[in-house]
Amino acid sequence: MLRAVRLGCAGLFVLALAACATTQQINIEAPPKFSTTTAILLPPPDVELAELQASGIAEPRADWTETGTRNVMAALRNENTRRGVDFIELDYSALSPEEQAEIAQIEKLHRAVANSMLAHRYIPALRLPTKKSVYDWSLGPEVAVLRRANGGQGNYALFITLRDSFSSAGRVALQVVMALLTGYAPAGGAQIGYASLVDLDTGKVAWFGSVAKGTGDLRDPAGATKTVGTLLQGLPG
């Protein structure tokens, strides 16, 4: 678990570095074409809101996370209508413990793959020689297990991860002091996240988008709509 957390931190750190570019999309091979019958499964988005302490420790906030998750879900439902594609919200609770265990492994694998994509995409020095022109990242055909949460139906799964943080009073004080003393202000709260569209037949990551910015607020429905819009900007369909 610790290793996963560390990996996640590394991934988010990479995103934070790329904060100047607010969004990036990676299209792997040809972007998929959606039709009216395309079913996109939506695993529960991984959303977490935190307060940034003076030291830089992000303290998770349960109340903000609850509001933020609700707002992101509402924004996704709007996206759904706007785009005319079918997002199907998955609920794993009816699955057997074995199936849930399998899905938990897929989610972990997805985090690992997404973090690798972020690292090797955004840091030029880390570009992999074999992935310079192709982006053939894949989770493997085992992702088909996700269909079981939707009665065996579904073409793609859209994984969404979002982190939003807000400066605490202490952090703002630190920024003021550091700016006065050195002319440089340490980073404040930020919004970072990524979305990946995974083909459920092959496990291939068919599309990947990210967002990293210093403004915005998922606690606000309009803010969540804006962020989700930016995140899914390049999503085909």
Place this chain on the structure above:
Amino acid sequence: MTWGPAFDRREVLRRLGVCAGGLSGLGLLGGCQSTSVDARVPEQRPPKNTDEAGLWLQMDKAEKQIAVSPRRVRDASLDAYIKGVICRVAGDHCRDMRVYVMRRPFFNASMAPNGMMLIWSGALLRMENEAQLAAVTAHEMGHFIERHSLENFRRLKNDADAAVFFGMVIPVLPVMLAIADVMAFSRAQELQADTIGLERMAEAGFAPGQATRVWENEMAERDADPKKEKHDPFLRTHPEIEQRLAGIAKEAKALEKPGQRVGAEDYQARIRPFRENFLEDELQLRQPERTLALLDRLTKTDPGAADLQHYTGEVHRLRHADGDEAEARTAYNAAIATDPGYARAWRGLGMLERSVGKHDAARSAFQKYLELNPEAPDAKFLQGYLAETS
């Protein structure tokens, strides 16, 4: 940065004031948020807008993963048995606690602030009776009841904040002070959990002296290990061990009464079905001296058990030092004498004879193994060997 209602202007000014005027000591900034917490009230979830709810949020997420982890030992009756012992000690807090047995071959148990208790298989393998299980879980419960995770988190947060501000003046010192502060604090918490654990187990009718036994056993095993300082996830954060053990022994003695429960038979009957797998994991650690000390101790409480005899053989075979060949052969043969149907021992014996070039003896042992366990995962490999040597 995300500006907005997250911070309050007056609070920023106050902290700036502290920072400008308070360079005289860590205490001022460290004192920005009180770290002291009251004991928890059963069945109470923290209010959503608190730091404690944030901790719970993360632990609830972790628990979802733990619950479906491939490392989890999924056995409803084992869970129920452990939970039963916990509930005798926990009183009203029982309903708020959930137990997960994890396949990890070290002695450890841990308690998360949201009520998730993890018990590692290495601990279940090493404990000898129900009172010892009560002692270990009651100690963890002590952390839970006193909300030590929250206290720690606040302490860490304050120290880290202070370190950032004071680091501007003297870069390294505040970090060192913060580390020393957190470590001293966690030692105090361990001692408090020891006391709570002993009192609660005695109150529930368990023999508190068994808490001392747990530690004595652990120390004896540690002493047997020539590389004892290296692998020690359990003891790393715990206070000076001898001193702590003396404290526990003294408190336990004061709480001893005639007729307190030890519960060796019940405990061992529950754990025995899992012991083989737990020993298999222990073997992977490749710490032969320590594992042999453990097996010796387990054999004293359960003499003539085929699995213990077999794993004694395995440790000797894999250590492969002077005299180990004979020791291993004796141990495998003892296991086979105890239970001729114990397939693993036939395999071990076969591997041993094969490694010393006694192919006939190896062949007949492997044949016996495959006869007893035709679906063995290594069946193809062994059939290849049999074909090669015939």
